[in-house]
Amino acid sequence: MTALKVLFIGGTGIISSACARLALERGVDLHLLKRSATSARPAPPGAVVHLGDIRRPDTVREVLREHEFDVVVNWVAFTREHVAADVKLFSGRTNQYVFISSASAYQTPPARLPVTESTPLRNPYWAYSRRKIECEELLTAEYRETGFPVTVVRPSHTYDPTMVPFDGGWTVIDRMRRGKGVVVPGDGTSLWTITHHADFARGFVGLLGRHEAIGEAFHITSDESPTWNHIYTAMARAAGVTPDLVHVPSDAVMAVDEEWGSALLGDKANSMVFDNSKIRRLVPDFAGFIPFDHGAREIIDWYDSNPEHQVVDERMDALMDRLVDAYRPRPL
Secondary structure (H helix, E strand, O other): OOOOEEEEEOOOOHHHHHHHHHHHHOOOEEEEEEOOOOOOOOOOOOOEEEEOOOOOHHHHHHHOOOOOEOEEEEOOOOOHHHHHHHHHHHOOOEOOEEEEOOHHHEOOOOOOOOEOOOOOEOOOOOHHHHHHHHHHHHHHHHHHHHOOOEEEEEEOEEEOOOOOOOOOOHHHHHHHHOOOEEEEEOOOOOEEOEEEHHHHHHHHHOOOOOHHHOOOEEEEOOOOOOEHHHHHHHHHHHOOOOOEEEEEOHHHHHHHOHHHHHHHHHHHOOOEOEOOHHHHHHOOOOOOOOOHHHHHHHHHHHHHHOHHHOOOOHHHHHHHHHHHHHHOOOOO
16 A cells, blocks of 8 residues: 655644654655754654745745645645645645644634534634634635645644743743742633644544545644643642732733733633544544643653753743732732
8 A cells, every 4th residue: 555645844843743753653655845954843754854945836846846745734824825825836736735724713702612613713803813714715715616625624722842831931930930920811710722732643644635534624622621720730730839820811911912912812811612523533543642731741841851941031021020910919
């Protein structure tokens, strides 16, 4: 049986690196298109690396001129222009084009839970999500009009050991360890689905080369949806401290920092719970096996083993000081 020939545009990011490793383990003939031979995460052994810049399609056409692929996955497409260029570049050269969208494209806040793939796409708060929706709309039109073989995948909050799952990153853990208050959006009781990248990869790799996935959209998430209070507490416990949680309304964050506030109001401030029935029907062995309490220990262990990455964002640290001072409950 001939191996599935797959091109990842990108392939060394937080999510895509796990998918690349699993694809190779399952015998996929994996090719990576990268702008540079070096990256924070090296290409996995066994992958064929092509050097080219997807933002310059003519050069990519030259680099890949001798290749056709069963599947092309673009991990780094964020605008209509990006996917329009891909349609021109890969029409007739692949049997499946996988667009990585975002679960933040779903109706925000959702009218009902759990979210399914038929939940409307609408996010008035976050430009990033609206651009992903525009990409999906273009690709859906291409599928309907020309048969361009698109599959849409919508990750939610997916992490690996190198990613602290908070705005501000390591700054939050540093504050915890210094005994300083940390900003928790809202009252901390909203439910948030957070997915280990190895779990995501099991669902994702199972979609590659599947004709049943053409013209369809899938989200791939954990079934675990802890509260934000739990997520912060799990990270603090892994870091060996008791956290000082200060609850701050998301619109108050928006008032002091538009980018941070937009990411909250357009995503993290809302309870998000997902129904994964659709991906399971096509990939029955998909499941979220790795609980966040385990993932939190992985994250802290990685940062403690790589202290050069324990970088404090001084601007975010100062913003957090300001919000904590304003919203910490005062004694009566």
